């Protein structure tokens with residue numbers, strides 16, 4: 063969702079700035095723009111559409127050497143995606159440029175006030191009020207002008223401001239939307255996330271809410287809203303630049319699915335002891351809160367929410383804890399009952415999802431203890447939670463969550479066992495589960511080698527308009543995740559139901575044009591699942607079943623089958639994940655779509 067990049071300092075090629083912007087493409091956008099200073103004037107270029115169109119329209123201009131520039135990918139909120147509404151937004155003088163991620167809630171009032179004071183607006187964006195506010199406050203000091211301007215803003219923002227009269231500096235400010243700053247060789251850098259910074263540095267500073275920074279080459283000064291200097295340490299990021307490249311794969315999504323064995327291996331590293339116990343050194347401080355917890359609540363969105371459902375089924379099975387799981391956008395507006403005996407598990411790959419962050423803030427205000435399960439070191443969620451478990455999946459560029467989902471599951475299985483042990487005793491079933499978990503990377507390697515076979519099935523089913531995913535028990539989150547993956551990248555209407563619910567309504571939809579994708583491992587609910595599959599067969603629906611290798615009973619009731627190896631029944635959601643992901647991937651690719659950039663979606667959902 064909206065990507066911001068800025069670079070200032072020694073001369074650099076304008077195309078380096080655009081290269082950086084391209085690395086933010088994955089966040090999702092519908093227009094793009096850049097502003098830079100040349101001979102004391104601000105130059106502005108914007109397009110509706112992709113960054114490649116911006117590149118084409120700029121041609122040779124990209125070879126210019128500049129000292130300061132900001133660029134942006136916009137995911138439209140206020141005003142349709144077009145050139146005028148694209149960022150950067152300027153002021154009445156045409157000397158000042160602002161890029162913004164977030165939503166200014168009081169922009170209407172501010173706009174009225176600014177109009178009454180004679181400002182002329184050209185766009186429909188909320189961002190333009192920031193440009194005019196900075197303009198009003200600018201005399202000598204750009205930092206002071208930005209500081210004065212942001213004090214009038216309600217809502218969320220990460221902004222970068224450039225002024226033609228101040229070609230040696232950029233000023234940035236943050237409240238509620240992510241912003242990272244860092245130093246390259248003679249260059250100061252800023253971006254919405256660390257991916258474009260990796261070509262220059264791995265030591266970055268995550269700004270906190272209410273912080274403003276002035277970047278002059280490699281000199282970065284940070285202040286609070288009162289103007290006090292803030293000293294912050296840079297955080298070392300362990301990611302490699304090649305992690306964020308396609309490395310020969312057709313799509314990031316495919317590459318990231320293929321990276322799952324490694325992602326899982328990293329998630330497991332140092333977390334299982336030689337005598338088969340779970341350790342989380344990062345949870346030491348919250349261990350007493352875990353031991354005394356009477357209630358567990360999970361808050362998350364999308365795929366992370368599905369991981370939370372697996373956690374619920376698993377933890378409730380082995381402990382006497384009740385686990386409530388809610389999507390963050392509901393949780394934050396519910397009358398939730400949280401107190402000091404409530405443990406809240408916030409799951410978020412990016413650590414920047416606005417709804418999840420608000421849910422966490424609400425839970426903390428009410429006295430709960432928050433444990434984050436997150437993939438991005440230094441992200442807002444990690445800074446606001448009482449403790450963080452890092453998933454260690456490595457950067458995920460494809461909009462569809464894939465390797466981060468399996469890493470989440472691994473970490474959550476471990477967390478559930480850790481919590482159960484802290485609450486009571488070590489369950490003997492855990493020995494076997496841990497043993498099998500430790501061997502999951504090899505199981506994944508075997509599963510991923512079946513990509514071609516899954517592709518063949520995808521070919522057969524690619525032209526259906528609807529899919530019904532069904533499952534029971536631990537198969538329900540897999541069904542939900544399978545349907546989400548398919549719909550978000552192939553635009554097929556895929557819906558998920560608890561298999562037992564079919565007969566209460568959805569079965570009316572089924573006929574020979576409405577395939578059922580049944581999650582049917584050999585677990586305690588297999589026979590019940592089989593009955594639901596037969597009910598669907600009786601309505602003429604084509605059946606694809608995902609089950610346990612060699613299951614003849616399943617074979618008999620299905621038109622097509624996909625297999626995973628036999629494993630402890632609790633781990634089926636984990637081993638089934640690559641299969642549902644590959645199926646969705648191939649359908650999308652066969653339909654000629656780009657699974658890395660699904661329409662209307664953003665990787666990091668930083669607005670409500």
Ligand code: M6R
Nearest residue numbers: 364365366410411412415462463
């Ligand atoms: O970064 P988060 O895990 O908080 O993101 C939550 C959802 O937006 C995300 O899981 C989304 O559903 C996936 N990209 C779908 O593949």
